[in-house]
Amino acid sequence: MKISVKSSIIAAAVLMIALLCAQGLLGLSKLGAVHATTVDLTANRLPTAELLGEIDAQTTRYRLRAMRFVMAPETERLPEIGAQLSLSGVKIAELFARYEVGLDRSGDHGDRTGWIRFREAWATYLPIQEASIAAKRAGDQIRAIDLIEEGREAFLTATAALQVEVVRNAAISGEETRLVGETYAAARREVMLFAFLAITVGAAIAAYVLLHLTKPMQGFRAAMQAIAAGRFETPIPGVRRSDEIGDMARTLVYFRDTLADADRLRVEQAELDNANLKMIAEAQQAELTAIEDTQSLIAELAESLDAQVEEKTRHLLEREREIVWRLSRATERRDNDTGAHIVRMGLISGIVAEAMGLPESDCRMIEIAAQMHDVGKVGIPDEILFKPGRLTPDERVIMETHALLGWEILHGSDSPLIRLAAEVAVSHHEKWDGTGYPHRLAGEAIPLVGRICALADVFDALMAVRPYKQAWSLDKAAEFIEQNSGTHFDPACVAAFFSRIEDIIAVIETERDPQTVDVRAA
Structure with missing residues (x-):
């Protein structure tokens, strides 16, 4: 079964996401339990403990007043102290009510x-206290004074009962605090x-990659370097893979075999040249008496040799063109660009090079x-x-590495x-202004062929239909x-471009994609 690299990476990513989601859900469930216990502790237990402390303080203050x-x-001070006693009584009643409402709300039964x-002892103490005041x-x-002393025992009984309630509430708070700690630890x-x-799993995925x-x-890189050094017998790894x-x-095997054929043709050409030279020398030696015939024979042989050399040279150039085309098609298979874009971009680059006055042979090589x-x-x-859609900054960084990858694949060749x-x-x-990539070169530090191809590539991309955009008009x-x-x-490349704009338009119209609209009508 054929499993692509893309499918393998997606499966690994899905597994990692599933593990991270499971980890997140587990953490959320545990945090929910901790949250519930903490809410009960902070919303019920701590306020209840605070109320008990305030009740203790207010009842003691009431007794002292x-x-x-x-x-x-x-x-003359009795009215003032009496008013304070009344306020303390109201405050104590309010605190009693708040505490009992809190007990009912917390579900603590x-x-x-x-x-x-405490309430019974306080109910016993309060009438005695009021009788003393009366x-x-x-x-x-x-x-x-006798009634004050009589109420002392009832007050102490109430205080002792209140302390029992304080201890009980503190024990419940301690238990809930312990549960919070255990839940957090789990x-x-x-x-x-x-x-x-x-x-x-991440380590396993990294090992797989x-x-x-x-x-x-x-x-592949080692094989390319070996082939560039002339070792055409170098084996290519991964040929039996189905991804x-x-x-x-x-594709690299075809590239290697084509270069090997080209090298063999060069050797045969050299042997043919040596044979022809030997034949000429023998003819000259044998036909000394027939100078005119020998000269005619030499001329014919030279003409034949030139034709053969020209044919072999043309054949080698065609094979190199075919190598470039096949590598370009391999790139096309890995991109949204069409084959027509590759052809148009090369032709436009050749036209701009001609307009800049480069030699004909250089223009064709650039093309x-x-x-x-x-x-x-x-x-x-x-x-x-x-x-x-639009790439993220991290994805853009990865995409921009294709320039250096292309250099690593191609450089070092003979x-x-x-x-x-x-x-x-x-x-x-x-x-031109130094804001490009990968080396942020500026001005004439950028190779001339790079400046020419940058202009040709952008113009043809603007004029073409892509899944993410419509074709631009010529204007x-x-x-x-x-x-x-x-x-x-480069301003010089732009000037050369516009000096041959009609020829460039002709290229766009001749090598048009099937879905591209008419250039002059766009």
Whole structure:
């Protein structure tokens, strides 16, 4: 069964996401339990403990104010102390009500003996206290003092019962605090377990990528370097694979075999040249007496030799063109660009080179080498390369590595054409103002072939229909090129471009994509 690299990476990513989601859900469930217990502790237990402390303080304050009222020697302060006693009584009643409402709201139906005993003792104490105050107001100081002493035992009984309730509430708070700690510890253990599983799976995915992607790419690079050094017997790894790596390996095999055939043809050509020279020498020696006939024979042989040399040279050039085309088609399979874009971009680059006065042979080499400008995209992951929407900053960084990948694939060759293609691949995204990539070169530090191909690539992309955009009109595309002269593009290349604009339009119309609208009507 054929399993692509893309499918493998997606499956690994889904597994990682599932583990992380499980870890998140587990953590949320445990945090929910901790949250519920903490809410009960902070919303019920802590306020209840605070109320008990305030009740203790207010009842003690009430007792002391009552004693001050009874013991006060000056009668003019009795109204003030009496008002304070009334306020304390109201405050105590309010605190009792709030505490009992809090008990009902918390659902705490446990042992309330302490609170009940406190309320009973307080109910016993309060009439005695009020009788003492009434006696003081009636002027019976001795009776008031006796009642104060009589109420002392009832007050102490109430205070002891209140302390029992305080201890009970503190015990419940301590138990809930312990539960919070245990729940947190359990959540921490389980989350750490899932984190360990996620790290283990991540390490397995990294090992898979290393064994199935990184090492084959390293093998391709080593094989390319060996082939460039003339070792055409070098084996190509991954040929039997049924994924994208296998497709690349089989393309590289064809590339290797084609170069081997070209090398063999060069050897045969040299042997043929030596044989012809030997034949000429023998003819001269044998036909000394027939100078005119010999000269005629030499002329014929020379003409034949020139024709054969020309034919062999043409054949070699055609094979190099075919190599470039096949590598370009391999790139096309890994990109949204069409084959027509590759042809048009090469032709436009050749026209701009001609307009800049470059030699004819250089113009033709630029025309061919330009077609390999995006060969590095074979190393970009499918989910980034074929993403229909805008790339994220991290995805843009990965996409921009295709320029250096193209350089690594092509540089180091003995072929001038392949070396020129390597320069195109690494420099066609540099900008005149130094804001391009991968090296942020500026001005004439950018190779001339890179400046030419950058202009040709952008113009043809603007004029073409893509899944994410419509084709631009000629006027709009030409205006964009002119506006970006001196920033994105070399002004000299822009001037050469507009000097041959009619020839460039003819290329766009002749090599048109099936879905592209008419250039002059767009």
